[in-house]
Amino acid sequence: MVTLEQVEELRQRANISYDEAKAALEETNGDMLEAIINLEKQNRIKPPKGGGYYSSKNSQQDRRNEQHSGSNSSKENDGASFGELLGKFFRWAGKIINKGNKNHLEVIKDGDKIMAIPVTVLAVLLLFMFWITIPLMIVGLFFGYKYIFSGPDLGKENVNRAMDSVADVAENLKNEVKGEKSDGKNSDN
Known part of the structure; x- marks a missing residue:
């Protein structure tokens, strides 16, 4: 069952009417992400510029999760690609070999x-x-x-x-x- 909150959130994210949002959510049994993907495939909404992605999480919930997970602790390898990590390893190994x-x-x-x-x-x-x-x-x-x-x-x-x-x-x-x-x-x- 689709809730009013889901319809409102999809309507705001995709900039579509209530009827379109309700129909899209009913087609996907309330799956917000699947509804957005279907709307993109039907060319009813434009995909984000730069090949980005939509997030179906509430931004307030993201903030709460960051507060609970201790976002103050810096993790230096978050988002680092394999090539960057490999480069760091080889630089470290080079320093050790030099010593x-x-x-x-x-x-x-x-x-x-x-x-x-x-x-x-x-x-x-x-x-x-x-x-x-x-x-x-x-x-x-x-x-x-x-x-x-x-x-x-x-x-x-x-x-x-x-x-x-x-x-x-x-x-x-x-x-x-x-x-x-x-x-x-x-x-x-």
Whole structure:
């Protein structure tokens, strides 16, 4: 059953008479959107300029819904297209890769720098070949190699202090296996 409010709303939205609005709503069993579409197909009303769309919701109800949903919170991805989101992702990934290329993992033996690997390469190695990379690094610790990070983001003292402590633990473990005490004396004496 079509209500007077529906007829009045369609009449205002489509700028048609009460009789036309009532007939259009009765044809669609009170579906406002379907009635507007039918009127457009019959060329009794003009579609919106620019290929827009009609909304069958009451604008007052839209305002109430915005108030209840907390429209003050900004959602930055609302209405963003897939291409825009993809562009944001690639810009973010580019920044991360750039930072990884500026920072290095240096391999040091007896105070000499053997090599420096960009953190980006290290991350790729750890991601795709962790079963080789991690054991090689651990074995390197037991052969006296030390690892430090250098660069503007990772060359911090606390990061390298952690790496030094790992190297010290490996050295102590190696000495215990050999039978030496931590003060350098042989435990066989």
